[in-house]
Amino acid sequence: MTTHRYRTHTCGALTAGDAGNNVRLSGWVHRIRDHGGLLFIDLRDNYGITQCVIDPDSAAFAQAEKVRSEWVLRIDGEVKMRDASAVNNNIPTGAIEVFIREIEVLSVAKELPMPVFGDAEYPEDIRLRYRFLDLRREKLHANILKRTKIISAMRAGMGGAGFTEFSTPILTASSPEGARDFLVPSRIHPGKFFALPQAPQQYKQLLMVAGFDRYFQVAPCFRDEDPRADRLPGEFYQLDLEMSFVTQEEIWETVEPVMTSVFEQFADGKRVTKNWPRIPYDTAIRKYGSDKPDLRNPIEIEGVTEHFAGSGFKVFANQIETDPKVEVWAIPAKNKAGAEPIGRAFCDRMNAWAQGEGQPGLGYIFFKDGAGSGPIAKNIGEERTAAIKSQLGLADGDAVFFVAGRPEKFYKFAGEARNKVGNDLGVVDTEQFALCWIVDFPFYEWSEEEKRIDFAHNPFSMPQGGLDALNSAEPLSLKAYQYDAVCNGFEIASGSIRNQEPETMVKAFELTGKSREEVEEQFGGLYRAFQYGAPPHGGAAFGIDRIVMLLCGVANLREITAFPMNQQAEDLLMGAPSPADNKQLRELSIRLNVQS
Template sequence: MHPYRSHHCGALRASDVGSEVRLAGWVHRKRDHGGILFIDLRDHYGLTQILCEPEFGQFAEVDAVRAESCIQIDGVVVARAEDQVNNDLATGEIEVRITDFKVLSAAGDLPLPVFQEPDYPEDIRMKHRYLDLRRETMHKNIVLRSDVVKALRRGMEDAGFTEYQTPILTASSPEGARDFLVPSRLHPGKFFALPQAPQIFKQLIMVSGFDRYFQIAPCFRDEDARADRSAGEFYQLDIEMSFVEQHEVWDTTGPVVENAFNLFAGDRKVDAYADWPKIPYADSMLKYGSDKPDLRIPLEMQVVTEHFVDSGFKIFAQIAADPEKQIRAIPAPQGGSRAFCDRMNSWAQKAGLPGMGYIMFDDGDGKGPLAKNIGPERTHAIRDQLGLQAGDAAFFLAGKVEEFEKIAGAARVEVAKQLHEQGKTMHDGSPLFEEDRFAFCWIVDFPMYEWDEERKKVDFGHNPFSMPQGELAALEKAETAEQILALKANQYDLVCNGYEFASGAIRNHKPEIMYKAFEKAGYGADVVEKEFGGMLNAFKFGAPPHGGIAYGVDRIVMLLADQENIREVTMFPLTQNAEDLLLGAPSEPSDEQLKDVHIRVVKPIVEAKGE
């Protein structure tokens, strides 16, 4: 017999009854039933129940063993009594009567429990991540992550892509976040950067003639953590293709992702790739208040400014008269109760707004202060525009769009979820919030440029390497700031359930367009040549038209695992404060290490607090 085990803890079945076996694993749970001990023995593969009777010679040792100790047992497989079969457990028809026992490694007092998985503070979980990862949910999440990566890799290979590895030590590149810098020992005063993404390299791979590239790529960005974003590093399915337009990038890679979701979605509905809508950025912001719309919610905002022009509601009338401002309405089917409207008004105040206007509709005139001030004719016009009925409501947000749009988007989601919890539906009986669905959409036609209010100038809005729609001719025609800001890029995001988890573009592969695109953002040819000389020079020697996309592996797994925090699907993540509490990183280097890389640390001056 093998020195440690003949079977793993998820292998034994009723057909093994009578077999002599050896198992090894961790003590998941121990129970005393009238002097008979039961141990749930756990390993990577599952659980097996171990039966230890008082007659067993090592009974006292088994009784003394602590939870999470690593043990080995020999025993005989026996069938459970019919009323004791556990149908929720793969090995639930049998148990193993112990004949020999050995502690391979004893566990001390646990800093956090593994059994039953109660909530525990992040600092304890991260400091003892090896215990945290023993929990059933965490273990399943990490295995799911591996399976998803395997499915994505297989899908890309089946689609004719080849995996290539790009450098980790590279040059600093403006990708929208801070770089992690690595000092060079051989070149005093100079630094490598860890790649924020393999962007430039994958484009150079296309210039080099490799046609279809992919990589499960590590990316490094010195940015703050969020629930859906790791601090420091993450992985993406990085893709680039030659001689393609954007629909070919979608049609080639989208089904790979759809298949991965179908493999691991369980009973949840996955929207078919053919049904993924393509929503222009401007429409998404208007209807959903976000470029990451959650399409599980069918509610759409509408502009209702015209109904308040010269109305009796003075505040909104003033806003309606200002061409730089707007009034939008959020429909609320079956939300026409004072209690619900007051609750949403309180929600808006907590979100930072003075409040949120509302109208409740019934068979006659609208109800509420706003309806009373604008009169029945305008109230009916709003109801008809929004397609509302008796018993419904509408909520209103107004002002400069950039100041209220984000909160309006959040309010749309809050309205739908609260009404859904109350059992309310759309008029046709369809749900206001489809919890068990993965709803995808492409966001397209992103602005090429945006206005930088702080620096009072035009700058790139998304990715400086994207091809502008209309190419060189469009750039040359755009002269004023307004015309430049109206330019669209061949850029696209893929969104699922309110999360953006893929972003891509058709690339700018022509030097003359690259110079002109940067010129419109106020960057001279000297800047382009200094910052992007390697790629620019490559484009002068026959670059193919190319485009690509990158899918966030962490977010895909987070969605499939039904988690709200990306750290729940990452094996060894940094904390919210970007620290590794397990190994103590970041740490202070020794003087010798600093000397090797020609660096002197100057710590920030802490100003003394006034008395």
């Protein structure tokens, strides 16, 4: 046996081929079991678990009896084959065990504030305060390792596609667009502040102007936003990329195979979309009620306004008559083959759910014995009911739900209803990663709060039609060369062809109320760069955290992040944010004025 101080093998390495060898292992005590005199110690490290055995005749038995969970041990012993009845096929080391000859205690552990063995639910504040213990738990530990492998696969894929990895500054200028910045006071320049980058957007565009052509970066991004389950507070990571002399189609054709390959490598047998459909934004809103549709759900929304115009169902008919912008959308509920027919009880549950979502209700028709049932069917009559059934391809045992009004006010609710119907009926195909591009986003949107038009997405995107369209078209009708990648109902990337023409850039901002002088001041780096020969360029940014979350099959980003903050944007492990002392504040020329 080697004289290595701590180990000859890891706890995941020993197999039947090592039987008869003397080995040295080091790791944490995962579990202790007393089987009629024989003491079993499961020893764990980053690589796996090895079962170790000691009997009362061993000189080290007295010391083994003192061992407790999560102590760190060095164990010397002989590898032996397990009895056939004791083989554990669930772990790589399940065919062998180590008969302990010598134990050295490398570190003792106090009584644990939370269990490490198993993955039972535990209060989040304890999990985050003792994150170093939480990270020892099998599932979370595996998620973090999987995250690193996914990022490695992304890097390899980007390198293989001809991209070069660059680093961009962390201390930068504050951005007037987007979310709130994290500000960093400058000691050398009193009263002035750096900002942490919300994204490397301007820097990567400047790299294209500098002639580097294909850039990527695994980039940390910082936004002072409120946390939610699919977005961590404070910081997140994205696979950021940019390309020169490309159309948006060429960007999709370049990046799509890279990301498809990443998903396939970590899909654990689930199907992955090979050719991502490209769905216009307006189509996505009307068919799915969302610009990030879950395409695993086969339900598609359809317009049925004509069947209610002038009908006996006055709740809808009166709206249609008085407002030409009112529409009625149908959410067909096609049952699974062989399932119990959809009846009044299911429809009433959907109606109650809608009321719980702040809606007046959710109208419905369900079909049985060749006819439609429910108040709506009774009011619109057999002919209109049959026409709806025929249009939607429904049959006995199926149902349909309706929403009415101006689509811009109800489409999100319609999308949520589509999701709920699909999930409750069990028709969502959970054995796949359904990927797509959402394209042709609106360039502008109306800001009700500020009573003006504003950018709907990225202000650096190129409007379709360029400067001519900005000068002549109605602003809210303009589309952008803007696109998102979506997977299973989550936006996983956003990108665009950039606006690299100085006059087009100024005009785009002027329509939102900014002057030429403000554009030159706030975006001076880009504006100046565009004066000196800027190539047509575009790119995207893929959200690494969300992609890892999807591939690990969890619903919360804290389950794939090593050291996350809590929902109040606090780091309970390190005690951040924390007060600065007076000396630090004086050095930064800062005086606090905290509002109580």
